[in-house]
């Protein structure tokens with residue numbers, strides 16, 4: 001019997017890779033991370049040491065020459081597409097951090113290549129693996145919400161602006177809070193709504209605080225010259241089934257909470273809020289409300305996301321976060337920016 005493990009290459013060994021991806025892979029006994037590629041040799045070495053990997057590269061093309069089964073892409077947003085496409089071209093399955101790409105054209109290019117080569121491609125939307133999300137999804141799938149006619153999505157921070165260039169430089173990130181945290185709450189909300197097709201979007205995208213010095217940042221100083229993304233965005237979305245959605249996203253704003261990451265769905269039979277899975281409805285003419293609690297605790301949503309990717313590859317299942325869903329998320333965010341630039345409602349390209 002073969003003892004060969006499932007072999008993974010890691011592209012990008014920085015913050016998220018070290019904090020959650022490497023521990024997530026190490027949690028799977030059938031898996032080994034064999035190599036790490038990072039533009040910074042020191043970062044690649046540090047991540048490889050954590051991962052127990054022997055091979056270290058500064059060019060991911062060299063990593064792709066190894067005998068591996070899959071790659072995990074953890075580089076800044078704008079560097080996702082070339083890494084994912086190169087890995088797919090090599091015949092490798094791919095899990096990639098969010099946002100998979102910052103344009104629908106790129107998402108489609110990756111997705112169509114994966115489909116053509118019969119490879120798995122998964123966007124790392126770990127919020128779908130949180131306890132509240134699993135509970136809310138099961139409750140909705142059982143028919144408790146009825147028809148969803150409206151939703152609210154908030155990804156709003158008081159003063160948590162990520163200072164790294166990979167977030168604040170548009171050339172590296174392709175967007176501010178919309179692409180960083182808005183993408184989490186929007187993906188979660190659309191997943192709970194069953195991914196209706198967005199048909200019209202009106203948006204605004206502004207830099208209200210990040211170019212100035214009045215707002216303190218809980219994550220320290222940042223380069224105001226290099227800052228080239230929005231720090232606030234909002235959008236109003238119409239779907240082909242008549243449903244609507246309001247989206248708000250900010251790294252800085254005057255609100256009491258340090259962070260509010262939430263989705264709220266309004267249905268004809270009930271309503272529900274994520275992340276705490278609080279529901280409300282009417283039972284026998286009586287108002288009812290409460291919390292849903294999924295019986296299985298989910299201590300590590302990121303680890304579960306990685307385990308789900310591994311499971312879909314080895315057991316030939318569908319991708320848990322397929323590109324056909326991601327393209328609608330990115331289509332809405334792209335349309336928010338396009339509407340803000342054009343000063344009018346736009347039709348998303350999805």
Ligand SMILES: NC(=O)c1ccc[n+]([C@@H]2O[C@H](COP(=O)([O-])OP(=O)(O)OC[C@H]3O[C@@H](n4cnc5c(N)ncnc54)[C@H](O)[C@@H]3O)[C@@H](O)[C@H]2O)c1
Nearest residue numbers: 012014015016038039040043074075076077079097098166
């Ligand atoms: N899911 C989450 O909760 C979560 C949280 C944080 C970040 N992220 C996402 O993870 C990605 C990385 O973010 P991070 O916080 O780890 O950033 P980071 O800056 O800490 O790490 C990124 C690493 O990628 C390397 N890199 C850049 N371009 C490269 C290239 N072409 N080839 C190889 N290495 C390259 C950099 O040297 C750096 O070490 C981003 O897409 C971000 O949106 C997700």
